[in-house]
Amino acid sequence: MKHIDAGVLNVAYFESGPADGPPVILLHGFPYDAHACDAVAALLSAEGKRCIVPFLRGYGGTRFRDPATPRSGEQAALGADLLALMDALDIPSAVLAGYDWGGRAACVVSALWPERAKGLVSCGTGYNIQNIAAAGVPADPEAERRFWYQYYLHGERGRAGLAENRDAFCRLLWMLWSPTWEFDEDTFARSAKSFANPDFVDVVVHSYRHRFGLVAADPAYDAIERRLAAQPTVTVPTVGLQGADDGVDPPGETDEDAPHFTGPYERKILFGVGHNVPQEAPAAFAAAVLALG
Numbered sequence: 001m002k003h004i005d006a007g008v009l010n011v012a013y014f015e016s017g018p019a020d021g022p023p024v025i026l027l028h029g030f031p032y033d034a035h036a037c038d039a040v041a042a043l044l045s046a047e048g049k050r051c052i053v054p055f056l057r058g059y060g061g062t063r064f065r066d067p068a069t070p071r072s073g074e075q076a077a078l079g080a081d082l083l084a085l086m087d088a089l090d091i092p093s094a095v096l097a098g099y100d101w102g103g104r105a106a107c108v109v110s111a112l113w114p115e116r117a118k119g120l121v122s123c124g125t126g127y128n129i130q131n132i133a134a135a136g137v138p139a140d141p142e143a144e145r146r147f148w149y150q151y152y153l154h155g156e157r158g159r160a161g162l163a164e165n166r167d168a169f170c171r172l173l174w175m176l177w178s179p180t181w182e183f184d185e186d187t188f189a190r191s192a193k194s195f196a197n198p199d200f201v202d203v204v205v206h207s208y209r210h211r212f213g214l215v216a217a218d219p220a221y222d223a224i225e226r227r228l229a230a231q232p233t234v235t236v237p238t239v240g241l242q243g244a245d246d247g248v249d250p251p252g253e254t255d256e257d258a259p260h261f262t263g264p265y266e267r268k269i270l271f272g273v274g275h276n277v278p279q280e281a282p283a284a285f286a287a288a289v290l291a292l293g
Contacts, residue, residue, distance in 0.1 A: 001013070001014060001061060002014070002015055003061065004085070004088050004089065005065060005088065006081070006084040006085040006087070006088035006089075007080060007081060007083075007084030007085075007087075007088075008064060008065055008066065008069045008081075008084075008220075009057055009062055009063065009064060009065060009081060009084070010062065010063045010064075010065055011054050011055070011062050011081075011085055011088075012034075012054070012055045012060050012061030012062045012063075013034070013052055013053055013054040013055065013085075014034055014041065014051075014052075014053040015050070015051065015052055015053075016041050016042070016045040016050075016051045016053075017041075017044065017045035017048065017049050017050045017051050018045075018048055018050060019050060020050070021045075021048045021049050021050035022048070022049055022050065022094075022095070022118075022293065023049070023050045023051075023052060023091050023093075023094035023095070024044055024049045024050065024051050024052070024094055024095045024097060024289055025051075025052045025053075025054070025082070025085075025086070025091075025094050025095070025096050025097070025098075025106075026040060026041060026044075026051060026052070026053045026097050026098065026102075026278065027053075027054070027056070027082070027096070027097065027098030027099075027101075027102025027103065027105055027106055028053075028055075028056065028059070028098065028099070028100075028101070028102045028278075029098065029099045029100020029101045029102050029103065029275075029276075030100055030101045030204060030207070031169075031170035031173055031174070031195065031204075032100070032174075032191055032276060032279070033055055033059050033060050033191040033193075033194035033195075034053045034054065034055050034059075034060060034194075035190050035191050035279075036191065036276060036278050036279040037051075037053045037278050037279075038279075039278070039279070039282035040097075040278045040282045040285050040286050040289075041053055043282060043283065043286040044286050044289060044290070047286075047290060049289070049290075052085070052089065052091070052094075054085055055194060056078065056081070056101060056102065056105070057071075057073070057077065057078070057081055057199065057203055058071070058073065058197055058199045058200045058202070058203030058204065059194040059195070059197055059200065060193070060194035060197060061197075062197070063197075063199075064199060069218075070206075070218040070220075071199050071202035071203050071206060072203070072206050072207075072210070072217065072218040072221070073101075073203040073204060073205075073206040073207025073208070073210065074206065074207065074210045074211075074217050074218065074221060074225065075104050075105075075108055075129065075130050075211070075225075075228060076108065076217070076218075076221035076224035076225045076228060077218060077221050078101060078102075078104055078105035078108065079104075079105050079107075079108025079109050079112065079224060079228075080220075080221060080224060081105065082096070082105040082106065082108070082109050083109055083113060083116065086109075086116060092115075092116070093115060093116050093117060093118050094116070094117070094118060095117070095118050095119045095120075095121070095289055095292050095293065096109060096110060096117050096119070096120050096121070097120070097121035097122075097278075097285070097288070097289050098121070098122065098123070099122070099123030099124055099241075099275070099276070099277050099278065100123070100124060100275070101207070103122045103123055103124060103125070103128045104128040104129065104130070106120055106121075106122060106128075107120065107122055107127065107128040107129050107234065108129060108224070108228065110234050110236050110238070111129060111228075111232040111233065111234045112224070112227055112228070112232060114234075114235050114236050117236045118236070118237075118292065118293055119236055119237045119238065119239075119289075119292025119293060120234060120236050120237070120238040120239070120292075121238070121239050121240075121241065121285065121288045121289055121292065122238060122239075122240050122241070123240070123241045123242065123243075123277040123278070123285075124242060124243075124246060124248075124249040124275060124277070125249055125257065126238070126240030126242070126255075126257035126258075126260075126261070126267060127234065127257040127260035127261070129228055129231065129232070129260075130211050130228070131229075131231055132210075132211060132212075132213055132225075132229065133229060135211060135212045135213055136212070136213070146247070146248050146249075147248075149169075149173060149208075150208045150211075150212075153204065153205050153208040153209070154208065154209055154212065154214060158205075159201065159205050162201050162204065162205065163201045166192075166195045166196075166200065166201070167192050167195065170192065170195055171188055171192075173248075174188065174276070176247045176248070177246065177247040177248045177274055177275035177276070178243070178245070178246075178247065178273075178274025178275050178276050178280060179245055179247055179274060180245045180272055180273070180274060181273075181274050181276065181279075181280045183279075187279075231260070233260055233261065233262045234260060234261050234262070234263065234265075235261075235262050235263045236263050237263050237264040237265075237292055238261050238263065238264070238265045238266075239265075239266050239267075239268065239288040239291060239292065240255075240257060240265070240266070240267040240268070241267075241268050241270060241277050241281075241284065241285065241288055242267065242268070242269050242270065243269075243270050243273035243274045243275060243276075243277055243280065243281075244269050244270060244271045244272065244273060245271075245272065245273060245274045246273075246274050246275045247274060247275060248275055249275065251267075251269050255267050268284075268288070270284055
């Protein structure tokens with residue numbers, strides 16, 4: 001594991017592959033960590049790619065450099081973190097590939113700074129930029145049921161529950177979101193170490209409250225949030241991957257994300273795969289990255 005100061009964070013990350021290879025940044029989601037991309041990074045490194053796999057803010061060995069920095073989990077912060085990491089590593093552009101929170105960071109950078117993204121692989125919701133202004137519009141009852149964990153975290157009971165039972169809470173989400181993935185205890189334990197990060201609870205709770213407009217943003221990211229509120233299109237070449245068995249964000253018959261992509265775009269549905277695409281289907285994930293160059 002390596003560390004580098006990048007923006008407001010000291011980022012912990014894995015690096016593999018040739019130092020002069022075409023860069024790929026692999027980004028994990030909630031409630032997972034960088035180990036979700038272990039197999040993908042091995043496959044891509046063998047193809048000559050330089051793979052950077054960071055722990056997001058609030059996870060693993062990543063730490064805030066200043067104790068006074070707000071522990072925000074908002075989408076603009078995730079995008080800014082990714083941009084700062086690329087700057088710190090002197091990476092002008094890279095293929096950005098992620099899912100869940102990591103997919104959101106990749107989408108934000110791809111939409112707002114397309115010159116930094118040679119291509120985008122986005123899993124689950126392909127267009128992963130939140131429309132916070134519409135957060136109060138109810139979804140259908142089945143979708144609302146799947147989002148129970150978000151509403152749970154809106155209250156202090158949920159915050160306390162996550163703080164006291166973080167491993168059990170996260171293991172339950174793994175099971176619900178990937179019902180056909182038979183992960184073993186060692187696999188979960190490897191990632192669960194990241195949930196002991198002292199900022200994990202604060203960042204997670206802020207994320208699920210901010211996206212519903214329930215808490216204030218970090219003012220440092222107001223300019224980015226204003227740009228994201230316009231729901232900017234993604235112009236870079238994109239592959240969207242969706243697990244057919246995704247228990248929280250199942251693919252619909254109609255690709256409602258397609259209008260948000262004005263560059264080359266393809267959606268692929270992976271059968272027998274749930275929410276954690278890179279860990280459940282590393283070969284398919286790696287193939288999508290390689291297809292983008």
